[in-house]
Amino acid sequence: MASQISQWKPPVQKGRRSFDDQDFVSSVTTQFSQKGTLSDRQIAALLKVLTNYQDQIPQFQQRLEALGLEAAPAYKKEPPKEIDEVCPECGAKLVLRHSRRGSFIGCSAYPKCKFIKKNNG
Numbered sequence: 001m002a003s004q005i006s007q008w009k010p011p012v013q014k015g016r017r018s019f020d021d022q023d024f025v026s027s028v029t030t031q032f033s034q035k036g037t038l039s040d041r042q043i044a045a046l047l048k049v050l051t052n053y054q055d056q057i058p059q060f061q062q063r064l065e066a067l068g069l070e071a072a073p074a075y076k077k078e079p080p081k082e083i084d085e086v087c088p089e090c091g092a093k094l095v096l097r098h099s100r101r102g103s104f105i106g107c108s109a110y111p112k113c114k115f116i117k118k119n120n121g
């Protein structure tokens with residue numbers, strides 16, 4: 001299915017890690033063809049990436065169903081992910097949260113603490 005995608009988005013740099021959709025999909029699909037299985041986490045991530053490219057994949061929904069997968073809702077809520085930093089205001093862990101406007105780093109004590117780390121840019 002990934003072979004249908006001709007225009008990949010450029011890799012995204014987040015902190016020290018770079019997220020390259022094309023790299024990710026090719027490594028996951030290679031693993032799938034070798035082992036015939038993927039972890040739930042990999043499947044979820046793969047679905048999310050493929051959903052971003054569904055305009056380029058003919059019969060996207062049907063293909064997913066054929067694989068026994070379901071398309072991820074566009075703005076599916078993800079559980080916040082803890083990062084290795086603490087809140088300068090209350091000392092709780094900071095977490096990576098996702099919203100319609102993108103991801104941001106906030107305090108895990110929200111709504112008690114409304115600290116949000118400012119992004120550069």
Ligand SMILES: [Zn+2]
Pocket residue numbers: 087088089090091092107108109113114115
């Ligand atoms: Zn806080």
